[in-house]
Amino acid sequence: xxxYHHIIESVPNFSEGRNQETVEEIVNVFRAKEGxxxxxxxxxxxxxxxxxxxxxxxxxxxxxxxxxxxxAIERIDLNLxxxxxxxxGAVDVIPFIPIKGCxxxxxxxxxxxxxxxxxxxxxxxxxxxxxxxxxxxxxxLANVRKGEFEGLDAKFLLPxxxxxxxxxxxxxxxxxxxxxxxKPLIAYNVILGTDRLDIAESIAKRVRHSSGGLRCCKAMGVxxxxxxxxxxxxxxxxxxxxxxxxAFEMVKMEANRFGTPVMGSELIGLMPLEALVDVAAYxxxxxNFSVNNVLEYKLN
Amino acid sequence: xxxYHHIIESVPNFSEGRNQETVEEIVNVFRAKEGxxxxxxxxxxxxxxxxxxxxxxxxxxxxxxxxxxxxAIERIDLNLxxxxxxxxGAVDVIPFIPIKGCxxxxxxxxxxxxxxxxxxxxxxxxxxxxxxxxxxxxxxLANVRKGEFEGLDAKFLLPxxxxxxxxxxxxxxxxxxxxxxxKPLIAYNVILGTDRLDIAESIAKRVRHSSGGLRCCKAMGVxxxxxxxxxxxxxxxxxxxxxxxxAFEMVKMEANRFGTPVMGSELIGLMPLEALVDVAAYxxxxxNFSVNNVLEYKLN
Numbered sequence: 001x002x003x004y005h006h007i008i009e010s011v012p013n014f015s016e017g018r019n020q021e022t023v024e025e026i027v028n029v030f031r032a033k034e035g036x037x038x039x040x041x042x043x044x045x046x047x048x049x050x051x052x053x054x055x056x057x058x059x060x061x062x063x064x065x066x067x068x069x070x071x072a073i074e075r076i077d078l079n080l081x082x083x084x085x086x087x088x089g090a091v092d093v094i095p096f097i098p099i100k101g102c103x104x105x106x107x108x109x110x111x112x113x114x115x116x117x118x119x120x121x122x123x124x125x126x127x128x129x130x131x132x133x134x135x136x137x138x139x140x141l142a143n144v145r146k147g148e149f150e151g152l153d154a155k156f157l158l159p160x161x162x163x164x165x166x167x168x169x170x171x172x173x174x175x176x177x178x179x180x181x182x183k184p185l186i187a188y189n190v191i192l193g194t195d196r197l198d199i200a201e202s203i204a205k206r207v208r209h210s211s212g213g214l215r216c217c218k219a220m221g222v223x224x225x226x227x228x229x230x231x232x233x234x235x236x237x238x239x240x241x242x243x244x245x246x247a248f249e250m251v252k253m254e255a256n257r258f259g260t261p262v263m264g265s266e267l268i269g270l271m272p273l274e275a276l277v278d279v280a281a282y283x284x285x286x287x288n289f290s291v292n293n294v295l296e297y298k299l300n
Numbered sequence: 301x302x303x304y305h306h307i308i309e310s311v312p313n314f315s316e317g318r319n320q321e322t323v324e325e326i327v328n329v330f331r332a333k334e335g336x337x338x339x340x341x342x343x344x345x346x347x348x349x350x351x352x353x354x355x356x357x358x359x360x361x362x363x364x365x366x367x368x369x370x371x372a373i374e375r376i377d378l379n380l381x382x383x384x385x386x387x388x389g390a391v392d393v394i395p396f397i398p399i400k401g402c403x404x405x406x407x408x409x410x411x412x413x414x415x416x417x418x419x420x421x422x423x424x425x426x427x428x429x430x431x432x433x434x435x436x437x438x439x440x441l442a443n444v445r446k447g448e449f450e451g452l453d454a455k456f457l458l459p460x461x462x463x464x465x466x467x468x469x470x471x472x473x474x475x476x477x478x479x480x481x482x483k484p485l486i487a488y489n490v491i492l493g494t495d496r497l498d499i500a501e502s503i504a505k506r507v508r509h510s511s512g513g514l515r516c517c518k519a520m521g522v523x524x525x526x527x528x529x530x531x532x533x534x535x536x537x538x539x540x541x542x543x544x545x546x547a548f549e550m551v552k553m554e555a556n557r558f559g560t561p562v563m564g565s566e567l568i569g570l571m572p573l574e575a576l577v578d579v580a581a582y583x584x585x586x587x588n589f590s591v592n593n594v595l596e597y598k599l600n
Binding site: 266289295 | 339340353484491544545548562563564565566567569570571572573576577579580583584585586587588589592593594595
């Protein structure tokens with residue numbers, strides 16, 4: 001990617017985390033394409049969801065995102081989809097993040113082009129969110145997703161939830177898609193040593209901003225059925241303000257209230273180097289430690 | 301550096317950590333030179349020492365290392381040097397580490413070329429150490445440095461300590477220099493909330509390999525006179541075996557014995573990304589987390 005002057009990142013979320021054939025068919029779209037690079041992808045069978053991280057120059061990125069959406073729409077039927085994570089569509093959400101030589105406005109433009117084309121090519125209703133939102137009540141993804149796939153038809157009847165692109169009728173199998181530009185976020189889950197979802201939800205409530213917790217933290221309780229555990233699933237929306245270690249320690253602190261052990265944590269997608277440096281600096285009490293003190297290339 | 305196929309790293313240690321003019325004159329040699337890149341440099345006034353980290357293709361790296369040694373020899377008089385860290389010369393030690401497209405043998409060859417030229421150009425006796433050592437008792441840098449600058453003349457009279465290059469007489473002001481190839485190491489100091497050097501030494505003894513501690517850890521107690529504190533100064537010689545968090549936690553554990561608080565820690569030079577990932581994975585209990593989950597480029 002070093003040869004490109006304009007780079008945007010996309011982290012599309014697809015509603016399939018169990019069928020490997022479908023996952024690979026989608027992910028293959030991102031492989032060996034000029035101008036884009038697949039950095040990472042991961043599936044969660046409990047969430048029944050796959051998240052890919054791709055960077056690229058805007059035109060090439062747009063092309064692969066649209067192509068991958070086509071594969072997902074062809075393969076995934078939301079009427080049959082069950083999972084622990086809220087979702088409205090086969091391609092549930094497509095965020096765009098400006099990385100290099102691009103402004104947030106560039107990412108907003110790209111999100112609108114993609115949204116418009118998804119609607120016209122696949123007859124998929126598209127809702128713009130975050131920095132691309134057409135009204136303040138549509139900025140928050142949780143609001144956009146409220147009611148999920150099953151509630152889309154009723155939602156689209158409300159004038160305030162008319163899609164930004166496409167007809168106000170859900171795609172029969174692929175539902176709808178949220179598309180938007182946003183700042184980089186860290187998707188971070190802390191795993192609890194209990195199967196009680198009410199405990200995870202109670203901790204999530206105390207940790208998240210909306211109910212009095214950390215400023216740049218969204219959180220919800222999620223079941224991990226395969227492991228018989230629950231997790232506090234978080235989005236850290238600005239890691240320069242709210243750090244990963246703060247989220248982790250605050251979940252531990254609140255878990256104490258229930259005598260619930262914290263088993264560990266997991267990242268979905270990628271952790272920016274700055275955020276990693278912040279974690280190490282906190283736990284080791286490192287003085288004067290920054291990204292400039294990290295040897296980035298891989299050793300033999 | 302991405303355009304070069306063969307890259308070696310060097311981390312020369314110079315015996316000046318107080319006079320900024322001297323430090324800048326040395327460091328300037330590494331700046332704006334074709335084929336090499338200065339990654340980092342840091343001074344410690346208590347150690348009275350400056351450590352630089354440079355990467356480059358072998359021929360260019362050799363040229364700047366020899367030039368920088370010239371500046372140090374010109375500027376630094378070991379007869380007047382006082383500091384808390386053991387040293388034998390104005391350019392105390394020059395390690396070479398293979399990074400990309402090079403083997404340890406390539407780094408050994410480079411170290412011998414540099415050693416030979418330092419002796420012939422500057423009449424500086426050179427002792428090869430680590431992977432470049434001419435005998436097993438000369439591998440360990442602590443042995444090479446034993447007796448320090450002040451003891452060099454007596455040391456050179458012993459046949460087993462004859463220099464590898466140059467006459468067995470110390471340079472009158474610049475002493476001698478240890479040059480060698482080695483694996484990457486992490487120079488890492490943990491700061492204790494006491495001014496008692498005996499406590500730092502006692503902890504160092506328990507943490508280091510030579511007296512029963514962690515396998516890839518060398519350690520000593522060092523005074524931080526400016527702060528009125530002491531530190532356990534460590535070299536982690538293979539961070540894939542002995543991790544930074546293990547060293548930190550073990551110092552904390554041993555400090556408990558004395559009721560001494562641990563104030564924090566510091567890295568000298570750079571921390572490889574793998575080591576950083578290891579620290580975050582430990583403290584956050586991260587599952588399936590590796591360097592592939594780190595977004596390495598800097599965001600806008």
